[in-house]
Amino acid sequence: MHSLGLVGGTFDRFHAGHRALIEYGLSNCERLEVWLTSDQIAQTKDPRIESWSERSLKFVESIGEKSSQISIHLLEDEDGPAPWHENATAILCTPETALGCQRINQARESNGLAPLEILKVEHVIGHAGKPISSSRIRQGEIDKDGQSYLPANVGEADFILTKEVEANLKDPFGELFEGPEEDTGVAIRAVLEEIFGSHGPIIAVGDVTVKALQDFGSPADIALIDGKTKRQKWEEASTIDTSLYDERLTCKNPAGQLNTDLFHACAGALEAWSNERKTTLIDVDGEEDLAPLLLHPMAPLGAVVLYGQPNRGVVLRWTGSDSKSRCRELLAAMDRA
Incomplete structure (x- = not known):
């Protein structure tokens, strides 16, 4: 069990995939530092992304009682404090962010720090066999549990x-x-x-x-x-x-x-x-x-x-x-x- 793990991301429209990521992190770490992407960075990705204050509030509400094991911080660049963090021993990632974690570990070694254990969490699959993602939610395809907003037989029945x-x-x-x-x-x-x-x-x-x-x-x-x-x-x-x-x-x-x-x-x-x-x-x-x-x-x-x-x-x-x-x-x- 790690004493402290790191995780970073936008965490827009907190969904089942986010929950799986955090639950896996807490099953391997006593505490998590969650670094939420700043509004300045998030808005360049999609102007529909909610504000940092909204995202952080919904994050805490969604985690519930486990929020006592989590602290939330502002992420203002790609890597945050991970390359030089002296107390963390693990970092969470999804398949898309695994390479970034490897780059962070290279930077840590250059800084004279031990590499972080990379805890990779697979996607949660939703409607149509595709991963649940914030972008799919913003696009209107699915809800936060990965379900379609349309009945199964729409387009086939009147x-x-x-x-x-x-x-x-x-x-x-x-x-x-x-x-x-x-x-x-x-x-x-x-x-x-x-x-x-x-x-x-x-x-x-x-x-x-x-x-x-x-x-x-x-x-x-x-x-x-x-x-x-x-x-x-x-x-x-x-x-x-x-x-x-x-x-x-x-x-x-x-x-x-x-x-x-x-x-x-x-x-x-x-x-x-x-x-x-x-x-x-x-x-x-x-x-x-x-x-x-x-x-x-x-x-x-x-x-x-x-x-x-x-x-x-x-x-x-x-x-x-x-x-x-x-x-x-x-x-x-x-x-x-």
């Missing part, structure tokens, strides 16, 4: 709205920005101020919302339209500028359903944005009202989903673990066909 789910959807699913129906600009202006600087795609569901964003010179990154408002044909739908989008997809989706056609269209649009920042217009033959239930589980963290609330304004919902989890629960409660 999901049918039930009365139970419908009742849960009556209230706005997000923050309502109120504005007169005859002037959608009032609500959209407030929404654009709220989401300024967002890192995820802006997703608009519904012709009126899509058109309002275009009128303000801020077209959505992903837009879903069906030519209707309040389930009635909307004459102004023809004024939506389809040329503003890199891609245009069409699909069929009957009212009260989330079918496989709509799922694959949404998945394709999100993939195009994530991989190449391409914008997409999805033209739905039927209705797109329920699409947010698919979009949130698939979208990266920090995405923005907007839709109109008849006679009231525009609803904004950020994509986060809470919105993803709620949509997962609602999808699970729907019937299959």
